[in-house]
Amino acid sequence: PCRVIALLNQKGGVGKTTTTANLGAALGREGCRVLMVDLDPQAHLTIHLGVDPNELESSVYHLLTDDDADAQQLIRTVEGHENLSLLPAEVNLAGAETELAPKMVTGSAQRVLRDRLAGVLSGDGEKKFDYVLIDCPPSLGLLTINALTTASEVVVPMQAHFLALQGLSKLLETVQLIRQGFNPSLRVTGMVLCMHEAQTILASEVVADVKAFLDAGRSLDVPWRQAVVFDPPIRRNIKLAESPSFGKTIYDYAPTSNGADDYRKLAASVIAAGVGQ
Amino acid sequence: PCRVIALLNQKGGVGKTTTTANLGAALGREGCRVLMVDLDPQAHLTIHLGVDPNELESSVYHLLTDDDADAQQLIRTVEGHENLSLLPAEVNLAGAETELAPKMVTGSAQRVLRDRLAGVLSGDGEKKFDYVLIDCPPSLGLLTINALTTASEVVVPMQAHFLALQGLSKLLETVQLIRQGFNPSLRVTGMVLCMHEAQTILASEVVADVKAFLDAGRSLDVPWRQAVVFDPPIRRNIKLAESPSFGKTIYDYAPTSNGADDYRKLAASVIAAGVGQ
Ligand SMILES: Nc1ncnc2c1ncn2[C@@H]1O[C@H](COP(=O)(O)OP(=O)(O)OP(=O)(O)O)[C@@H](O)[C@H]1O
Numbered sequence: 001p002c003r004v005i006a007l008l009n010q011k012g013g014v015g016k017t018t019t020t021a022n023l024g025a026a027l028g029r030e031g032c033r034v035l036m037v038d039l040d041p042q043a044h045l046t047i048h049l050g051v052d053p054n055e056l057e058s059s060v061y062h063l064l065t066d067d068d069a070d071a072q073q074l075i076r077t078v079e080g081h082e083n084l085s086l087l088p089a090e091v092n093l094a095g096a097e098t099e100l101a102p103k104m105v106t107g108s109a110q111r112v113l114r115d116r117l118a119g120v121l122s123g124d125g126e127k128k129f130d131y132v133l134i135d136c137p138p139s140l141g142l143l144t145i146n147a148l149t150t151a152s153e154v155v156v157p158m159q160a161h162f163l164a165l166q167g168l169s170k171l172l173e174t175v176q177l178i179r180q181g182f183n184p185s186l187r188v189t190g191m192v193l194c195m196h197e198a199q200t201i202l203a204s205e206v207v208a209d210v211k212a213f214l215d216a217g218r219s220l221d222v223p224w225r226q227a228v229v230f231d232p233p234i235r236r237n238i239k240l241a242e243s244p245s246f247g248k249t250i251y252d253y254a255p256t257s258n259g260a261d262d263y264r265k266l267a268a269s270v271i272a273a274g275v276g277q
Numbered sequence: 278p279c280r281v282i283a284l285l286n287q288k289g290g291v292g293k294t295t296t297t298a299n300l301g302a303a304l305g306r307e308g309c310r311v312l313m314v315d316l317d318p319q320a321h322l323t324i325h326l327g328v329d330p331n332e333l334e335s336s337v338y339h340l341l342t343d344d345d346a347d348a349q350q351l352i353r354t355v356e357g358h359e360n361l362s363l364l365p366a367e368v369n370l371a372g373a374e375t376e377l378a379p380k381m382v383t384g385s386a387q388r389v390l391r392d393r394l395a396g397v398l399s400g401d402g403e404k405k406f407d408y409v410l411i412d413c414p415p416s417l418g419l420l421t422i423n424a425l426t427t428a429s430e431v432v433v434p435m436q437a438h439f440l441a442l443q444g445l446s447k448l449l450e451t452v453q454l455i456r457q458g459f460n461p462s463l464r465v466t467g468m469v470l471c472m473h474e475a476q477t478i479l480a481s482e483v484v485a486d487v488k489a490f491l492d493a494g495r496s497l498d499v500p501w502r503q504a505v506v507f508d509p510p511i512r513r514n515i516k517l518a519e520s521p522s523f524g525k526t527i528y529d530y531a532p533t534s535n536g537a538d539d540y541r542k543l544a545a546s547v548i549a550a551g552v553g554q
């Protein structure tokens with residue numbers, strides 16, 4: 001069965017795209033077949049994986065807005081990596097939320113991605129995957145909602161800063177609402193601490209706050225009752241910021257760096273978190 | 278005359294709020310009367326300045342959506358700082374863009390903030406200011422457009438990372454469109470390098486790219502023809518990330534830190550950039 005994971009955080013610049021690309025690549029190195037879906041009109045995941053969004057004839061925008069679109073046709077293999085695939089984004093995706101708005105009242109706008117990826121997710125099609133990672137834009141709008149109705153799991157990249165805590169409750173409230181309204185099997189698997197500066201007091205205080213919050217939910221019927229703070233964190237490492245400029249993940253750009261190590265360990269934790277679910 | 282500066286970048290987490298709060302406080306320490314406007318439904322500037330957005334009875338949301346709202350009544354002094362004022366945000370602001378949508382076709386939705394701050398900006402009212410800083414949300418939507426039609430200047434906080442360059446042209450294109458459509462005196466004063474890691478190759482390459490781009494526009498009729506990259510940059514400094522958790526700017530929390538120094542120098546550059554305009 002395919003694990004579908006939404007990389008979610010409405011706060012901008014916290015590491016969603018960096019995590020999608022490098023966790024995806026790390027899972028690929030463990031032998032998994034990984035599909036990465038770029039759901040952000042900024043198309044940063046697409047750029048990160050060496051694809052120019054301005055050169056695309058088709059993208060996830062077409063999957064969402066064109067009734068005849070076929071996901072199997074739109075998915076492309078990442079160059080040099082046969083077990084890594086990409087469903088790319090383009091700038092037109094910015095208009096998708098407006099175009100889909102008329103279908104919101106019936107609930108179908110919220111499920112377009114799920115409906116049109118159904119064939120791929122069921123494993124019936126030519127392309128099959130063990131993991132689907134969905135990179136979300138920094139908002140809780142219709143694109144992110146589509147990720148939440150499609151996914152079985154949520155992973156939250158976050159920065160251990162004070163203002164990061166402010167947005168967390170709103171994020172989890174949204175996950176709860178989608179679980180109740182559309183997707184009963186949706187659960188939060190964990191939080192990824194990105195750009196982490198472990199030696200600072202601020203980081204340790206924020207991490208303690210997040211863990212206390214999660215512990216308070218362990219016996220409640222909430223989607224984060226089994227969520228963990230993935231350990232170890234992803235350390236700040238300039239190599240991770242440099243690799244997108246080469247259109248490569250850390251494993252092709254700087255395979256011996258801290259960034260490569262940290263995402264490899266995250267992949268192991270994510271694989272382990274899936275056992276027995 | 279009052280300088281109205283929009284702190285703009287559709288990319289999230291690049292330092293807009295940190296810059297608004299600390300540049301505002303630094304200008305205040307130079308004797309300027311500063312109004313900071315929180316235009317972000319996340320209300321992070323409001324939190325940063327020690328105000329709980331959940332406790333507010335009135336905010337910029339009311340200014341935008343209530344015909345009877347009076348800006349002079351909604352503006353509050355920042356505790357302990359008689360020359361620093363705040364027009365706060367609250368979570369309801371998230372609905373403002375939808376509520377104002379019917380007024381978009383006539384162009385009035387885009388100018389609501391300008392119209393309702395007109396009295397304050399002209400200096401006719403009881404509260405008078407030398408600087409108005411507008412903290413924008415991470416988007417180029419209606420709230421940000423309102424900042425652009427109200428402002429005379431744009432300052433762009435940015436991180437010297439590769440993906441930051443991707444969004445810059447879209448940002449500047451939007452400034453140009455608003456200048457043409459609504460606000461002929463709008464100009465880009467400069468870019469603030471935030472969370473800067475000067476010793477990295479990536480940072481120096483990105484800065485060189487930005488400077489080359491700006492130089493290419495020096496003899497053109499573009500709003501960034503006189504824009505500079507403010508020097509020195511704002512260095513990464515954990516004190517800047519800690520201060521919002523105390524509801525204080527860097528000058529009350531850690532006045533001898535690098536963060537305090539860097540924003541003081543930015544204030545001097547911003548004051549100098551206003552001479553002879
Ligand atoms: N561990 C890290 N060390 C250093 N830089 C990092 C790290 N993780 C991410 N970055 C850089 O920080 C910036 C923001 O990261 P990223 O784009 O992944 O965040 P995001 O949450 O996807 O942003 P957005 O909300 O805009 O989609 C990028 O320039 C990225 O290269």
Ligand SMILES: Nc1ncnc2c1ncn2[C@@H]1O[C@H](COP(=O)(O)OP(=O)(O)OP(=O)(O)O)[C@@H](O)[C@H]1O
Pocket residue numbers: 011012161162163164288289290291292293294295296317319321413414415471472473511512513514515516517518519521
């Ligand atoms: N120079 C710095 N050194 C260390 N941390 C910083 C610095 N500048 C900002 N930060 C921290 O980085 C995070 C993002 O900064 P900030 O909230 O100012 O960005 P923003 O552009 O306003 O984000 P948003 O797009 O969500 O409004 C915050 O946690 C902030 O405290």
Ligand SMILES: [Mg+2]
Pocket residue numbers: 016017018040044045135136137
């Ligand atoms: Mg991203």
Ligand SMILES: [Mg+2]
Pocket residue numbers: 293294295317321322412413414
């Ligand atoms: Mg902000």
